[in-house]
Amino acid sequence: MMIKKFKRVLVANRGEIAIRIFRACNELGIRTVAIYSNEDKNALFRLKADESYLIGKNKGPIEAYLDIDEIIKLAVKKGVDAIHPGYGFLSENPEFAKKCDEAGITFIGPTPEMMDRVGDKINSKNVAVSAGVPVIPGSEKPIRSDEEALHFANAAGYPIMLKAAAGGGGRGMRIVREEAKLLEELHSARNEARKAFGVEDVFIEKYLEDPKHIEVQILGDGYGNIVHLYERDCSIQRRHQKLIEYTPAFSLTEEKRLEICQDAIKIASAVSYKNAGTCEFLVDQDGKHYFIEMNPRIQVEHTVTEMVTGVDIVQAQIKVAEGYPLGSVEINLPSQDAVQIRGYSIQCRITTEDPAHNFAPDTGKMDVYRTGGGFGVRLDGGSGFTGAIISPYYDSLLVKSTTWGRTFDDAIRKQIRSIREITIRGVKTNAAFLINVLNHDTFKRGACDTNFILKNKELFD
Numbered sequence: 437m438m439i440k441k442f443k444r445v446l447v448a449n450r451g452e453i454a455i456r457i458f459r460a461c462n463e464l465g466i467r468t469v470a471i472y473s474n475e476d477k478n479a480l481f482r483l484k485a486d487e488s489y490l491i492g493k494n495k496g497p498i499e500a501y502l503d504i505d506e507i508i509k510l511a512v513k514k515g516v517d518a519i520h521p522g523y524g525f526l527s528e529n530p531e532f533a534k535k536c537d538e539a540g541i542t543f544i545g546p547t548p549e550m551m552d553r554v555g556d557k558i559n560s561k562n563v564a565v566s567a568g569v570p571v572i573p574g575s576e577k578p579i580r581s582d583e584e585a586l587h588f589a590n591a592a593g594y595p596i597m598l599k600a601a602a603g604g605g606g607r608g609m610r611i612v613r614e615e616a617k618l619l620e621e622l623h624s625a626r627n628e629a630r631k632a633f634g635v636e637d638v639f640i641e642k643y644l645e646d647p648k649h650i651e652v653q654i655l656g657d658g659y660g661n662i663v664h665l666y667e668r669d670c671s672i673q674r675r676h677q678k679l680i681e682y683t684p685a686f687s688l689t690e691e692k693r694l695e696i697c698q699d700a701i702k703i704a705s706a707v708s709y710k711n712a713g714t715c716e717f718l719v720d721q722d723g724k725h726y727f728i729e730m731n732p733r734i735q736v737e738h739t740v741t742e743m744v745t746g747v748d749i750v751q752a753q754i755k756v757a758e759g760y761p762l763g764s765v766e767i768n769l770p771s772q773d774a775v776q777i778r779g780y781s782i783q784c785r786i787t788t789e790d791p792a793h794n795f796a797p798d799t800g801k802m803d804v805y806r807t808g809g810g811f812g813v814r815l816d817g818g819s820g821f822t823g824a825i826i827s828p829y830y831d832s833l834l835v836k837s838t839t840w841g842r843t844f845d846d847a848i849r850k851q852i853r854s855i856r857e858i859t860i861r862g863v864k865t866n867a868a869f870l871i872n873v874l875n876h877d878t879f880k881r882g883a884c885d886t887n888f889i890l891k892n893k894e895l896f897d
């Protein structure tokens with residue numbers, strides 16, 4: 437077994453997740469290197485790293501963070517041992533992982549081969565089927581002709597969903613309720629997929645009415661050891677994008693929860709997975725669960741799992757990338773027996789979006805930014821401070837409020853207090869909307885499905 441201790445880590449990302457990773461490195465005694473675009477010259481995350489460098493001088497705000505060659509060149513020049521990609525940007529790009537490797541830099545993530553097998557929605561469904569894990573009926577391959585589309589949609593039964601194989605962030609999905617609309621929607625879905633993800637592969641899946649979204653946090657060390665850190669309920673979504681996540685998913689039976697966790701282990705084991713990852717499932721109204729996709733990276737909502745297990749998932753990513761096996765108790769990498777959950781945790785994504793205007797992102801100067809704290813409250817912030825300019829270029833996630841409580845009610849009360857304590861003036865946020873969800877009886881019972889926001893107009897009052 438080869439161990440490569442990291443001394444300097446570059447984070448190829450920005451905002452809250454960059455800060456989250458710098459903090460993990462800091463505690464491990466690793467020096468941190470930030471990269472930033474022209475537009476992020478005054479961004480907070482830059483200051484949280486030991487060193488920071490401008491990239492993409494002549495590039496756009498997003499392109500700067502996607503420039504593989506420039507990022508690797510900088511990393512080599514600065515003597516970096518490893519690159520953490522965060523989420524989004526280059527985190528699921530096999531070419532980036534490969535080029536890091538060729539430059540002698542460790543990519544903190546899975547190998548490019550693993551990424552191909554589980555990072556693509558179609559491939560990962562096939563891995564799941566081979567591992568004996570249930571998937572939603574559908575085409576299980578990209579649709580190549582109109583005839584194929586009609587055939588697979590009929591076989592699955594309407595309504596169906598068209599999904600981009602490379603889709604992410606809730607984009608690249610269309611619901612089709614009748615055959616007459618299928619081909620028209622298929623062609624638009626392909627166009628959209630090509631523009632958004634550079635790949636036009638679209639597949640068909642049966643559309644489940646009002647399911648719950650349940651996902652399992654996994655850790656793998658690449659030696660065949662896989663540990664699960666239990667599940668999260670991420671059913672509170674707007675347009676297929678998560679807004680509030682919590683753990684444990686207490687509305688499911690204990691038996692069901694463990695069954696889903698075991699299925700996640702089967703999928704990760706099939707590729708001898710290395711890195712943190714998440715296996716996502718939908719649970720239908722009859723309580724049946726189906727695997728939908730795997731995210732081979734850290735996720736926004738990893739905080740709730742950390743709160744109930746005490747495992748630092750970002751540090752675990754770093755340690756397995758250094759080559760340590762799971763179960764290395766001396767460095768705090770757990771084996772399955774050592775993972776226990778305690779209490780309840782909820783995360784709310786506070787965004788600079790205006791619920792009254794269809795959640796349009798708001799921008800401009802933040803005149804006041806004051807945060808809360810106290811027992812059971814954890815804040816992972818990115819761009820907020822008094823005087824900050826909120827730009828239109830990036831994700832509107834401002835701060836993640838994560839609370840812990842001995843009971844779910846306790847975690848809700850702490851969450852409401854936490855959000856109320858956060859004072860923001862100058863830009864609109866979704867704070868009041870989040871509190872309406874937290875106060876809703878369906879939420880308190882853990883009974884929300886993925887269409888909860890769509891079905892409850894009173895949340896907007």
Ligand code: ADP
Pocket residue numbers: 572597603604605606607609641642643644645647649673676677716718728729886
């Ligand atoms: P992304 O990669 O964009 O996050 P996912 O495949 O994870 O896409 O799906 C995101 C959300 O879309 C799910 O949580 C669920 O709300 C909805 N969804 C996806 N597939 C289906 C389906 N077959 N039936 C019903 N809803 C679905």
